[in-house]
Amino acid sequence: MNNMFNPKTHPEWVRPHSIEWYAQLGSLTGQYSYPWKSTITTPNGEVIFANEVALMVPGMKVLDIGCGHGEFALQWTPVAKHLVGIDITEDFIHQGNQAGRSNATFLTVNTKGRLPFDNEEFDCAYNRRGPTSAYLDAKRIIKKGGKLIGLHPGDRSTSGLSELFPELYEPSPIGKPILDNLTERLKEGGLTQAEIETVRSMEYLHEPIDIVKMSVYGQKPLIYEMVLQESMSEITQIFEKNATERGLPITFERYIVRVTI
Incomplete structure (x- = not known):
């Protein structure tokens, strides 16, 4: 185990879910979709x-x-009156607008500031694994009585991987920092009536290569190749020892936010 390569020590490793990471993912793939x-x-x-x-x-x-590259949003255009998707990554926004839907608009927006919309401009909104900073201004731009639904990774997501692959995965955090941050953002945004539900299930990774793809998602190909070269044999052994017929089981946890404005 101690011989396994730790990709986070590579000088070109980019912190996951940072603005730089999203920009790199956008330039590499043009979309936010999981490869494993x-x-x-x-x-x-x-x-x-x-x-x-x-x-x-x-x-x-x-x-x-x-909204990422807009795949989730675009499926609603046949039924929605109008859909506006916002994301900080320009390459994702370009992909969304390439679809050319007349009732869909995609905009590059940093949610850490005031959102560029009028008061009560939207009937409803959703946040699918997007920035929690948007909750600070959401109440202003959604009509009274409108709904806001959010989906965010749970604090116990991928639980178990750090024990098997400590060089590739961080241990689960002490306490529930994601939930605490989510609760605080909602409070700061005046969304005090928000309900947060924890939904826990299981995810089965199909093959050893999926362990690698998940651990270096959004990184440059050279880091992915280095993990394969240095550690794939050991990863495969650990995977096969712990996998079931369905694959390697890990915790899949999500927080669902529900608010009526």
């Missing part, structure tokens, strides 16, 4: 969230916070 293969048991947070968004958006002017 897995099966997630149901019910799970992703499915529950998508079902609730599907019920919320028909006939509405909708805001997608942290």
Whole structure:
């Protein structure tokens, strides 16, 4: 185990989910989509969230916070009145606008400032693994009585991987810092009536290569290749020792935020 390469020690490693990381991911792939293969048991947070968004958006002017390359948003254009997607990564926004939907607009926006929209401009909004900073101004731009639904990774997501692959994965945090931050953001934004549900299920990674793809997601190809070269044999041994017929089981946890403005 001690011989496994730690990609975070590479000088070109970029901190995941930083602005620089998103920009790099955008330039490398043009989209925010996971490259690893897995099966997630149901019910799970992703499915529950998508079902609730599907019920919320028909006939509405909708805001997608942290839209990525727009794949999730674009599926609602046949039923939504108008959809606006915002993201900080220009390459993602370009991809969304390339779809050319007449009732969809994608804008490059940094949610850490005041959002560039009028008061009560939107009927509803959703935040699918997007920035929690948007909650600070969300109340102003959504109509009274409108709904806001959020989906965020749980503090116990990928739990178990750090024990098996400590060089590739950080241990689960002490306490619940993601939930604490989420709660604080909602409070700061005046969304005191928000409900937060924790939904936990299991994810099964299909093959040893998926361990690598998840651990270096968004990094440069040279880092991915180095992990393969230095550690793939050991990763495969550990995977095969701990996997079931469905794959290697890890915790899949999501927080779902529900607010009526």
